[in-house]
Amino acid sequence: MxxxxxxxxxxxxxxxxxxxxxxxxxxxxxxxxxxxxxxxxxxxxxxxxxxxxxxxxxxxxxxxxxxxxxxxxxxxxxxxxxxxxxxxxxxxxxxxxxxxxxxxxxxxxxxxxxxxxxxxxxxxxIQPAITERVVQSLKGVSSEFESFSEPEKLSEKELEILRLMASGCSNREIAEAMFKSEGTIKNQVSSVLAKLGVRDRTRAVLKAIDLGLL
Structure with a gap:
């Protein structure tokens, strides 16, 4: 084909x-x-x-x-x-x-x-484009932080959310892009953080890059 x-x-x-x-x-x-x-x-x-x-x-x-x-x-x-x-x-x-x-x-x-x-x-x-907003947020963040060595596998939807996070999108912007409620996205972002074993979005992006997900 x-x-x-x-x-x-x-x-x-x-x-x-x-x-x-x-x-x-x-x-x-x-x-x-x-x-x-x-x-x-x-x-x-x-x-x-x-x-x-x-x-x-x-x-x-x-x-x-x-x-x-x-x-x-x-x-x-x-x-x-x-x-x-x-x-x-x-x-x-x-x-x-x-x-x-x-x-x-x-x-x-x-x-x-x-x-x-x-x-x-x-x-x-959704290809990740690490924007200036994200680059700035990464400054001063140690590359060594607590996370799972073998994180739980992310779903396709969670990977899409992770890519939008890497592009610097807020929960509201992700919700608008994916036609979901902001509350739903907030819960899914929390799920991404939990599966990766990290405490915030910046570390989630760093961990995803390290794992080759982005």
Whole structure:
């Protein structure tokens, strides 16, 4: 099975770079390209698309506006947002508008292909982007702290929450992104901390990095 992808980015060099990267995989085929949201929607009519890679920042119709237009027209193609480290607030908006996840533009081929396959199968994809907010919170925290040497396995939902925590999201922001109540997220965050054997979110992120979960 080859997953058919549409690549949407206003920067030609970025599109060509990602397209060249994906050409190395036998599992993915870029069948359409667009420079903005308007072009993307018109291209969808002409092409059979399995997954859309959509840039957040574009002229005319940006990624958020494109997601809104897709929703209004009842188009349900899974969308992965292409982003940079400083797009934290826009990422949250995109998830709230129906994006299935996001990837950094400098992602490796393996991660990109895995991400496309993940959303193609109906799952969500949230790649950790350690933002300045998290980096600042990590300063002064010792790398040696109490935790479980062999933590209990986290569920898929808990891993998603952990990735959003690593991206610097508050419980409220995680709740909005995952369409859950803040109380539910608070309980799930507590479950993540308990399973990892740590006392706060910062140490949870550090432990997750150490375990290779992020």
């Amino acid at each position: 080859i997953v058919r992808v549409m690549l949407v980015d206003d920067q030609t060099l970025v599109r060509e770079g990602i397209k060249s990267l994906l050409s190395l995989s036998e599992k993915i085929q870029v069948v359409a390209e667009a420079g903005d949201g308007e072009q993307a929607i018109s291209q969808l009519v002409e092409n059979d698309i399995d997954v859309m890679l959509l840039d957040i920042r574009m002229p005319r119709m940006n990624g958020i506006q494109t997601l809104q237009a897709l929703s209004e027209q009842g188009i349900t193609v899974p969308v992965i947002m292409l982003t940079t480290f400083d797009d934290h607030e826009l990422i949250l908006q995109a998830l709230q508008k129906g994006a299935k996840g996001y990837l950094l533009k400098d992602v490796s081929l393996e991660t990109l292909v895995e991400g496309i396959e993940t959303v193609y199968k109906g799952n969500t994809l």
